[in-house]
Ligand SMILES: [Cu+2]
């Protein structure tokens with residue numbers, strides 16, 4: 001079974017496929033017409049042209065039909081977008097901090113990591129903070145991104161539906177090492193995630209105490 | 216410009232603008248000329264030189280991306296390259312290109328005027344253009360180095376970078392003034408200087424396209440001017456406008472930037488559509504299909520195009536209402552462009568089509584611009600745009616629109632009008648070979664961008680993951696083919712200006728607009744007697760007469 005990596009994948013894919021199909025149809029139509037006309041009415045065969053000044057019915061047809069089509073496309077896009085807007089109330093909240101040129105993730109219990117670990121099938125709400133310039137939190141496999149803008153504190157959410165490790169990119173150009181600003185999302189089973197999180201919490205506590213001792 | 220061999224009249228014609236230097240001699244007869252044709256030529260020389268710089272940068276960018284990192288330059292150099300490539304190609308090349316070269320040269324002739332409304336202002340806008348452009352080149356060599364922000368200059372990064380931002384922004388500001396002056400000049404020319412009898416609907420469609428463009432230039436360019444000025448003020452005096460550390464709002468900058476830069480897409484593309492609307496009926500030898508629909512769709516684009524800017528910002532976190540409205544309007548702005556494409560295609564129907572080089576470029580324009588427009592529609596959908604924005608998909612889209620549209624439009628215009636401008640014909644066979652190389656190279660270069668975007672490759676990336684490499688390699692090979700085609704094309708055109716076959720006939724292609732009724736090359740002030748216009752353009756009466764005769768026989 002091919003599960004989608006996130007709950008957004010299906011709507012983005014189906015909207016994309018619908019629009020691309022319509023576009024390919026029109027491109028093929030226009031191109032075929034051009035090629036047919038160029039051959040059929042080539043001057044070698046067709047010395048005399050016929051003047052046709054226009055046709056209002058045709059103009060109306062090729063205004064109204066594309067208008068209806070683009071409004072349908074708009075509707076699919078909008079419908080898909082509304083899925084992305086509001087995070088469910090039971091979301092796990094993770095604070096994402098972007099800076100030139102790395103990502104930091106902070107869990108409700110205070111655990112901080114460089115890689116984002118999340119449990120499968122549980123909505124995650126990310127609070128997006130930038131320490132310096134604009135960045136964009138982008139997980140291609142989840143078909144989703146959101147800009148991370150200083151002082152703006154955008155939020156976003158996603159529902160991971162497939163186990164695995166997925167790339168995180170910075171999609172907004174942010175200077176010298178923008179293209180190295182990678183991280184990853186690791187989607188785990190709830191059980192594994194819980195174990196991982198408590199282990200991290202322990203480790204971090206130990207670190208805190210050792211560093212406190214050192215002080 | 217050696218003019219000795221150029222068409223000194225065999226048939227008692229007046230000396231052409233190339234020979235008639237006016238009061239001044241030599242180089243000053245060019246640099247201080249207020250003749251719209253000479254200014255057009257000066258724009259052409261400057262602009263195509265900058266185009267060569269832009270192409271070189273693009274070529275180097277592609278070379279760097281042949282491997283996942285570190286092929287030829289370091290990341291800082293790469294970031295400066297793509298910024299310069301964007302700044303040069305957008306602000307110095309495609310925004311001014313068609314109005315300032317071909318608009319300057321042909322608009323007054325097509326309207327039956329002696330010159331533009333404000334010839335001296337016209338010369339001033341050329342000087343502003345050259346000063347702005349040279350400042351951008353200087354920013355490369357001055358300490359600090361060329362801007363590395365991308366051509367969009369997004370704040371806060373553009374306030375923080377140590378590169379020559381102020382220089383670059385001032386240059387773009389000056390270029391904006393040049394653009395505004397050209398717009399004012401053309402609007403006034405079209406309103407005031409049409410020949411007797413030339414009503415609005417007897418104007419060639421190229422004039423209509425420059426009219427729509429003029430309004431966008433005049434209304435939208437001041438916004439980017441003031442925006443860039445505010446950034447300069449912010450950088451120099453530390454006034455908090457956009458920079459969050461000073462209490463400003465970076466999103467305000469994005470809104471102001473795109474309020475100009477989206478309409479600028481139409482400053483870029485509408486004149487090219489005008490060129491195509493001239494070429495298609497001429498090489499089909501018939502009247503254009505749906506003249507008024509094409510004319511009004513230019514105006515429709517100008518109006519709706521100024522209301523869609525925030526579609527560049529669907530991922531910044533705007534209100535849902537804003538996302539809704541901007542997405543809907545973005546879909547609707549596609550309609551006037553679609554109307555044009557349908558009308559051009561219908562103009563081929565029952566024509567008598569000759570595939571001369573200008574026509575090949577015009578048909579390629581329709582195909583490539585359609586891909587550009589349709590990929591734009593794909594990104595109009597909100598959920599899809601959230602995924603595709605800031606990836607290679609947008610880079611592919613902009614190149615299909617701006618290069619496949621306007622770039623190819625410029626090449627079409629060069630092949631169409633250059634023989635008129637210089638009285639010399641290029642080698643048509645070589646022109647056709649160059650065309651096919653360019654067309655093939657173009658698609659091999661840019662189509663993989665669309666695939667890369669759908670696979671999630673972020674734009675402006677020096678480094679990329681190995682799984683993307685195959686598409687980058689294909690694209691880079693495409694860039695070699697494209698550049699080869701460009702070299703052949705320009706070599707052929709340059710050679711024609713120096714030593715091409717002399718053309719003295721007025722109507723080289725069988726066109727019906729007024730530039731084909733003047734001498735080749737045109738004389739100073741264009742006409743001996745100002746023409747009187749009785750007919751709409753592209754009437755091709757011979758078709759009608761034939762028709763009538765047939766009917767009479769029947
Ligand atoms: Cu970045």
Ligand SMILES: [Cu+2]
Pocket residue numbers: 476477480523524526527
């Ligand atoms: Cu836009």
